[in-house]
Amino acid sequence: MQPKSIDEAISLLESHGDSAKYIAGGTDVIVKVKEKKITPQYLVSLRRLMELSYIQRDNEGILRIGALTTHRMLESSPLIKKHYPAIHDAVKNIGSIQVRNVATIGGNICNAVPSADGIIPLLTLGTHLTLVGPKGKRSLPLKSFFLGPGQTLMTHGEILTEFFIPPLLPRTSGAYIKHTRREAMELPILGVGMGLSLDENKKTCAKVRIALGVAAPTPIRAVLAEEYLTGKEVNEQTLAETGKKAAQETKMRDSIRGQAWYRKEMVSVLINRLGFKCLERID
Numbered sequence: 001m002q003p004k005s006i007d008e009a010i011s012l013l014e015s016h017g018d019s020a021k022y023i024a025g026g027t028d029v030i031v032k033v034k035e036k037k038i039t040p041q042y043l044v045s046l047r048r049l050m051e052l053s054y055i056q057r058d059n060e061g062i063l064r065i066g067a068l069t070t071h072r073m074l075e076s077s078p079l080i081k082k083h084y085p086a087i088h089d090a091v092k093n094i095g096s097i098q099v100r101n102v103a104t105i106g107g108n109i110c111n112a113v114p115s116a117d118g119i120i121p122l123l124t125l126g127t128h129l130t131l132v133g134p135k136g137k138r139s140l141p142l143k144s145f146f147l148g149p150g151q152t153l154m155t156h157g158e159i160l161t162e163f164f165i166p167p168l169l170p171r172t173s174g175a176y177i178k179h180t181r182r183e184a185m186e187l188p189i190l191g192v193g194m195g196l197s198l199d200e201n202k203k204t205c206a207k208v209r210i211a212l213g214v215a216a217p218t219p220i221r222a223v224l225a226e227e228y229l230t231g232k233e234v235n236e237q238t239l240a241e242t243g244k245k246a247a248q249e250t251k252m253r254d255s256i257r258g259q260a261w262y263r264k265e266m267v268s269v270l271i272n273r274l275g276f277k278c279l280e281r282i283d
Helices: 006-019 029-034 071-076 078-083 085-091 097-102 105-111 119-124 223-229 236-248 260-282
Strands: 020-023 042-045 055-057 063-066 128-133 136-141 146-148 159-165 172-179 190-198 205-213
Touching: 006 020, 006 042, 006 128, 006 159, 020 029, 055 078, 071 085, 071 097, 071 105, 078 085, 085 119, 085 172, 085 190, 105 119, 105 159, 119 172, 119 190, 119 205, 172 260, 190 260, 205 223, 205 236, 223 236, 236 260
Parallel strands: 020 042
Antiparallel strands: 055 063, 063 159, 128 136, 128 159, 172 190, 190 205
């Protein structure tokens, strides 16, 4: 089924109940169908809803990204690369070019796996998202969206339509590191992102957001680490302590890709690297 409007898509899903599922790029849904993790009788394609594919920043500095925007569109956008480099860092390493040409940022977030690269930079930017469903439209912070692995606050029939990113503070930049065993198409052992704003002296942290993937059942913000660094000079000593505090906020587990103790150690290492990368990009 290929609806031509959001209302038609919602109506189709409602009429078929639990036997139907939305599909956008299909890079996650089709894999789940083949592995028999889900068995929908009907797939409601969102690919014709081209009004949900855009990257726009208005005169006030508000960035809006449509949920059907592909990773390749984000990777190729000069606006994203220059002003939102953490997003660029993340999307350029998702799958192959062929995958990035069809995979959507909305699908990456709705899949809600702790290892999703696209989630982490959006968390560092204070992103909100918009959902449209049978009961109307609602917005909520991205950080509140995830309930557990593969679980979100979306209700049956709702469609994720847009990401809303507030204006950046002066002297702000960001970075994301996908830590893997090899330079190839692979899920991260750990994903760490930072958004850093400096004071007028370009030394003191005015605001910081730190997000971690594969560090808990859901992607998380390292709030205590953020509180520690805010108001302090950003240097090797303060970043080391920030990394330690962030590691303490994690709920690591062993998996086939890496052991918990190793992931926790790497949080400190990567936050140090991210801090200096942000300083370099702000200059």
